[in-house]
Amino acid sequence: MKRSIKEVEMLLLQINEHHPLIDELLQDERKGVQAAVKKWERNLEQTRLLQQKYDEMQKYEKKYRREGFDFIAGVDEVGRGPLAGPVVAAAVILPDDFYLPGIDDSKKLSERKREEYYQKIMQSAVAAEVGIIEPDEIDQINILEASKKAMLTAVAALKTSPDFLLVDAVKLHTPYPYEAIIKGDAKSISIAAASIVAKVTRDRIMMEYDKEFPRYSFAKNMGYGTKEHLEAINIYGILPIHRKSFAPVRSHI
Template sequence: MAKQSIKEIEKKLQQLNEKDEFINELMKDDRKGVQAALKKWHRKQDQYNQLIQKYENMMMFEKKYRAEGFKYIAGVDEVGRGPLAGPVVAAAVILPANFYLPGIDDSKKLTERKRNDFYEYILQEAVAFGVGIIEADEIDRINILEASKKAMLSAVAGLDAIPDFLLIDAVKLNTPYPYEALIKGDARSISIAAASIVAKVTRDRLMLKLSEHYPQYRFSKNMGYGTKDHLDALEAFGITSIHRKSFAPVKAYSD
C-alpha cells in the first residue's frame, strides 16, 4: 500500500483529538516531514491537555458550592477601574452545571478574537447574565471603588434567575446573597472568568461607539486608558463629558 503524502497525514492529524493506532503507525515512518507533523500534533495535544487541566482546576469553587446544595452560582467581575474615560462595567453570569469551555480565562489573557468568540458562547449557554454600567460622572461623585461595587450589584440585580450564591472577584459586597470573594478570581473560577469576558467585551464595544463621537482621543485603540495618544489628545483638545474628572491626569485639565 502506498504511503500517504505528508499533506494527507497533516490533514488527518488535524482531525485527531486523542491518540489512536494511526499515531503508532506514524512513529514508524522515518520521513522527516512526518516526524515534524507528529511532533507538532503532540505539542498541540499537550497544550490542549493543559487547558483541560486548568479548566478542571477552575471548576473547584463551583463544584464545592454545588456539593453544598447551591444551584445558581453567579460569577461577578468588573472591568474599567483604571481608564481615564468611559464607564466601569460589571457582569454577573450564572453558568449551567454542564458548561464546558476549555481555554476560558481572565479576559485580559485572551486575544480580542477569542474574547468575542467566548462572549457569544457564554451568552448562548448561560442560565442568566446581567450587566451593570456606571458612567464617569457618577464615578467622580462616589469614587471608583464604590462605583465598581455599584456596577457589580447592578449586574447581579439584572440576572433573570435569582442566584443563591455569588463568586466575586476580590471585592466584598453588601448583598443579601452568600458569597466568596476570590483574589484573582477571574483566573481561578470559570464563573468569574465568564463574567470578566462579558464585562470586558461589553465595555470595549461601548468604547468603540464612543470613539465615533470623539475620534481624536482614539478610544477604539486605548479604550479610555492613559496611553500617550490619549494624553496627547487631552493636551490638544481638553476633556469630554465622558472623562473622569477626579482622576489625576484629567483633573489638571478640568480646573
C-alpha cells in the same frame, strides 16, 4: 502504498489520544510526516493543559454545588483605571455542563478570543447581565463604590436569581451568600466568564466613543491614560465622558 502527507494530517485530526497509527507514523522517515506527528503531539499536550486548567477553575463551582447551591453567579468588573468611559460589571450564571477550555481572565485573552468566548458564554449561560456606571456617578461616589454598584446592578438584573455569588476580590453588601476570591477571574470559570462579558461590553462602548471623538484614540486605549490620550487632552481638552475626579483630568478643569 504510503499515505500522502495530506492524508496523514487529516487522519491525525481525528485522533485525540495515543493510537496504533502514531507508532506506525513514527517509523515513517518522511520529514512531512514527522512534522505532522510533532504538531499532533504539541496540540495534544496543549489540549491536556487546557483541560487541566479548566478542571482547576471549576473548584469553587463544584464546592458550592456540593453544598446545595444551584445557581452560582460569577461577578467581575472592568474599567477601574481608565480616565474616560464607564466602569462595567457583569454577572454570569453558567450551567452545570458548561465547557469552554481556554476560558481565563479576560486580560489574558486576545480580542478575537474574547469575542469568540463572549458569544459562547452568552449562548450557553443560564443568565448573564451587565451593570454600567457612567463617569458622572464615578466622580460623585468614587471608583471603588462605583465598581461595587456596577456589580450589584448586574446581579440584580439577572433573570434567574442566583443563590450564591463568586466575586472577584471585592466585598459586597448583598443579600446573597458569596465568596470574594483574589484574582478570581483566573481561578473560577464563572468569574472568568463575567470578566469576558464585562470587558467585551466595555470595549464596544469605547469603540463607539472612538467614532464620536476620533482624536482621543479610544478604540486603541479604551480610555486609559496612554501617551496619545494624554496628549489629546492637552490639545483638545476634556470630554463629558472623562472622569473629572481622576488626577490627570482634574488638572484640566
